[in-house]
Amino acid sequence: MTTSYTKSIASHELPATRLDPELAAKRAEKIKVSMISLCGCWGCTLSFLDVDERLLALLDKITILRCSLTDVKRIPERCAIGFIEGGVANEKNIQTLKHFRENCDILISVGACAIWGGVPAMRNMVELKDCLSEAYVNSPTAVPGAEPVVPFDKEIPILTTKVYPCHEVVKMDYFIPGCPPSADAIFKVFDDLINGRPVDLPVSLNQFD
Amino acid sequence: MTIQIEIDGIAVTTEEGGNLVDVAAESGVYIPTLCYLKAKPVLGTCRACSVKVNGQVVPACTVKVTDGMRVEVNEPETADMRKALVEILFSEGNHNCPSCEKSGRCTLQAVGYEVGMMVSRFPYQFPERVPDRASETIWLERDRCIFCQRCVEFIRDRETGKKIFSISGRGTTARIEIDPELANKMPPEQVREAVDICPVGTIIEKRVGYDDPIGRRLYDVESIRDRALERHAE
Numbered sequence: 001m002t003t004s005y006t007k008s009i010a011s012h013e014l015p016a017t018r019l020d021p022e023l024a025a026k027r028a029e030k031i032k033v034s035m036i037s038l039c040g041c042w043g044c045t046l047s048f049l050d051v052d053e054r055l056l057a058l059l060d061k062i063t064i065l066r067c068s069l070t071d072v073k074r075i076p077e078r079c080a081i082g083f084i085e086g087g088v089a090n091e092k093n094i095q096t097l098k099h100f101r102e103n104c105d106i107l108i109s110v111g112a113c114a115i116w117g118g119v120p121a122m123r124n125m126v127e128l129k130d131c132l133s134e135a136y137v138n139s140p141t142a143v144p145g146a147e148p149v150v151p152f153d154k155e156i157p158i159l160t161t162k163v164y165p166c167h168e169v170v171k172m173d174y175f176i177p178g179c180p181p182s183a184d185a186i187f188k189v190f191d192d193l194i195n196g197r198p199v200d201l202p203v204s205l206n207q208f209d
Numbered sequence: 210m211t212i213q214i215e216i217d218g219i220a221v222t223t224e225e226g227g228n229l230v231d232v233a234a235e236s237g238v239y240i241p242t243l244c245y246l247k248a249k250p251v252l253g254t255c256r257a258c259s260v261k262v263n264g265q266v267v268p269a270c271t272v273k274v275t276d277g278m279r280v281e282v283n284e285p286e287t288a289d290m291r292k293a294l295v296e297i298l299f300s301e302g303n304h305n306c307p308s309c310e311k312s313g314r315c316t317l318q319a320v321g322y323e324v325g326m327m328v329s330r331f332p333y334q335f336p337e338r339v340p341d342r343a344s345e346t347i348w349l350e351r352d353r354c355i356f357c358q359r360c361v362e363f364i365r366d367r368e369t370g371k372k373i374f375s376i377s378g379r380g381t382t383a384r385i386e387i388d389p390e391l392a393n394k395m396p397p398e399q400v401r402e403a404v405d406i407c408p409v410g411t412i413i414e415k416r417v418g419y420d421d422p423i424g425r426r427l428y429d430v431e432s433i434r435d436r437a438l439e440r441h442a443e
Contacts, residue, residue, distance in 0.1 A: 115327070118305075125337050168333075208318055209307045
């Protein structure tokens with residue numbers, strides 16, 4: 001068992017240069033978006049980047065507040081859209097997802113993990129203790145002679161017994177299936193939302209894999 | 210005898226006694242199916258083709274058309290019922306499309322797209338279903354079985370006519386079984402027939418797989434709806 005006493009500092013707690021007032025005013029008019037990956041692989045976020053040059057036109061209308069691409073780890077003000085990748089596999093995921101629900105008007109479940117648990121949910125078929133034992137205690141790839149121990153630290157979030165889809169924890173408004181969803185599918189949903197159209201993901205962009 | 214029926218308010222002239230799934234397809238109306246196979250005895254197990262006939266919900270594959278029949282396929286309540294049926298199948302098994310060899314040529318997945326499913330409205334069950342690897346040629350992946358019984362009825366030992374696949378147990382403990390001795394006698398083309406007849410990725414041929422890259426798989430090239438309608442187009 002290890003315990004860490006280092007105080008971690010979040011990026012928003014660091015001193016920052018004040019935004020140019022003109023830029024700040026422009027940003028204030030835009031639709032605010034926050035993004036996060038819970039228990040996922042960031043593949044859906046990368047797929048968002050595959051929107052490529054269409055991202056430029058999109059960024060004229062939206063501004064991304066909390067996002068791992070910018071390493072900002074909090075939602076500083078109310079957002080219109082929350083982009084959630086990954087399922088719920090630990091206590092921290094629950095807190096984060098609830099925080100997003102409280103601070104976003106619309107939440108989108110993006111990808112297989114957010115929608116039904118995805119690859120991490122493959123552990124739902126075995127007991128959590130057996131899963132941890134296979135990974136750490138009786139691991140076939142353990143270094144010979146190493147002390148078999150399940151990592152435990154206050155900084156390591158406690159795992160939930162099962163992996164849950166986001167909509168089983170909080171209400172989710174829209175779903176974009178895929179592993180990951182294509183950039184076209186993600187763009188279509190964003191485009192519908194920011195232009196005030198009803199969200200309509202056509203059959204041709206609906207992919208479960 | 211030539212008769213007239215009505216499908217979603219449109220008059221259709223057809224021959225009496227035709228299967229409603231086929232008659233609808235001939236007139237350009239797609240009804241999703243999972244267990245139905247044209248020219249094989251009707252199973253009626255999956256209920257994915259449920260439509261309203263004269264106001265009553267019935268599986269279309271079990272209906273032979275008669276004169277004056279009034280059919281509702283895309284009426285919203287009925288369409289949502291079909292969608293719910295497909296969603297049930299996705300939540301009661303383990304349908305991990307991203308890791309499945311059948312993905313892209315899976316009937317259940319293709320039908321999921323056609324009914325507009327994005328997520329299941331039912332809680333995902335994550336049942337524990339152990340695969341059966343006993344046969345030399347077939348890998349039985351029980352996670353994905355939807356109990357359509359196509360393999361049970363239509364894949365039989367060629368000498369004796371005995372069933373190679375069967376279902377044991379009932380309800381939540383039901384599971385698909387394979388007779389490894391009979392399975393090992395299956396000629397290669399019958400193994401492939403069994404793989405193809407399975408509407409999900411339960412019957413998987415050993416030592417082959419992932420032949421078609423994403424974008425060139427069966428339903429990537431043409432949707433199941435277009436395939437079903439094209440088969441009937443003159």
